[in-house]
Amino acid sequence: MTQTDRRTENLTTALRRAGVRITRQRAALLAVLAEADDHPEATELQRRAEEVVPGISLSTVYRTLTELETQGVILRHQFEGTPARFEHSETQHHDHMIDVDSGEVVEFANERIERLQAEIAEAMGYEIVHHRLELYVRKKVAREP
Amino acid sequence: MTQTDRRTENLTTALRRAGVRITRQRAALLAVLAEADDHPEATELQRRAEEVVPGISLSTVYRTLTELETQGVILRHQFEGTPARFEHSETQHHDHMIDVDSGEVVEFANERIERLQAEIAEAMGYEIVHHRLELYVRKKVAREP
DNA sequence: GTCCCTGCAAATGTTTTGCATGTGG
């Protein structure tokens, strides 16, 4: 049993305890999400899940993603100009850089930025519920052409 | 002549030079945008513009907003869970805090965060095209109830 | 007068929902 399988198993148990039935469709999506190290959108997740559950409908994919988001299992990102993209939330908090040319998503974390954000909110009488930091970037060329 | 009027007039001239015809609809939207100190969405801008140009269509509003964004006159923000919201871009760069309870948008600027972002991108071989920092916040209560 | 712009209606793309049927626990 791989570590990913074990993680998925624990998750499944936790979800069941939370009253979420683990159907074939949901199990497939959980597996797909656990394996994914990119940030796929709903249709891509459907495509990947179909290898296990042919005919899984897009509505079910969306309904499941919403449920998993509610349960805190996954994160939904709305980057500019694309459908929502998803990732499992078992990793450390991080923000995203999006390569505007390739669409590739790179994760990064910076403790100082996090702290500054909290301070700013605090100073204005607010507390942060969540935040969103996205850097839309382009690969640097060694020298101007 | 107010300062807002003067700004709008200069803008109009600049846009005309850029080959953008200033129709009644566009003039109305420019005026509405210049006056607005909030972050209205397209339908709200249509509502406000209708006081000057009754019957202005939503397509025209969207088309104009896209054009003005291209010309660098306005900024389009896609906050979570709402249609796009717009603001004129004549002010200093800033980021946004969104009160999740009221939907109110508060602007803030922080030079250190800006610098950190640039450094992070730089360190990973990228340059920032643009970025997006949104703090979804809640008003702090003096003491837990 | 010439293009560009407008309004309308229809299309688009993503996501949600109503309903009859299927199935996990």
Next chain:
DNA sequence: CCACATGCAAAACATTTGCAGGGAC
């Protein structure tokens, strides 16, 4: 078994677009 999940089709929603007529310059 039965409450909840699914698939399908249709709706919802924000935004864009094709087209015929109108207006800025």
